[in-house]
Amino acid sequence: MKPKEFNMKVIWVAALIVYLYLLTKLILFKGHTVDWNIVRVQLMAIAQQPDLIHTRTVNLTPFQEISRDWHSLSLHRPGTAIHLLGNVMAFIPLGIFIPVLMGNKLLSGAKVLVLSLLLSFVFEATQLLTGMGIFDVDDLMLNTVGGMVGYVLYTMLIGLKRMIVGGTASTAKKEYNSNQSRV
Template sequence: MAKEIKQDYKQDQLTRVLLFIYLIVLAWIILFKMGVSFSYMEERRINLIPFANGYYSLTETIMNVVIFIPLGLYAGILFRRKTFAWVVLFFFLVSLIVESLQVIIKTGTFDITDLLTNTTGGIIGYLFIWLFEKIASSPLRVQKIMNILASLSTVIIISLLALLKLNMLPVRFQ
């Protein structure tokens, strides 16, 4: 029993570290636009009409969902004792903070569509972990698998972002 508690603690620590790295990368991508200055950054706009602004993009909407799925995966592991409503509120508040900070530090706009899609991404990730734990025999096994996949994904994403920033990929974001 003590060995299992120690394993749980180690896995929780790794999950927290991976969550912290994810949040740093998320901030760099969303808040700091990967260090790239865009022309709209001086404007402070707020869009309160979902999916109806003049610059709506299906691709951007899908990317907003996808980029918040890892938050749901981490929350599914770390907040497994919390209610679903609490976790959804957590996703909403993280998204609200990110959207508000974009306006405050002049790196983007507050968009209600982003708030909805970011929260949806978190919910999808959370439900994936919930379903995986229902199918698997052990929540600890699910966490170990998730931590391995998250570690590999973190290395790949950070490497790709570094290559993108150094203009070493055929894709350009400037």
């Protein structure tokens, strides 16, 4: 790896760490100061009294909250639009980070889908176990859609870059290299 490529990789990893910190602050701590001691105390409470899990609010019905928010969209209730769009927008950067850091390979879209779903599930499960939010299957879906939107934006930007800069498609490059090796 060239020094310039290594430096860019370090910058992207640092940006991912900052993004994950801000995402954690937004989802678990609702924008307040990140205090891991709160999480520890809540997890200790659930470990000592597992019956507390039954007191947590959970939505396991797909599209229940999305439908409710969609029908109550109005200028008088901007919180519903923030909930819908915020869950999508919060995961758009993840859909960009994954192919950049893992390489834009054939299965990048599948990686984004799975990793967006897994990260969202970790946040939702943490909210369930700590009581610092509500486990909502709709949030899982909206966050995963956000990751996929980010991936689509990333692929569109790469395609636009190739059109402007004049890069070649990877299949054409492979055919050229295979023809060259036969000579």
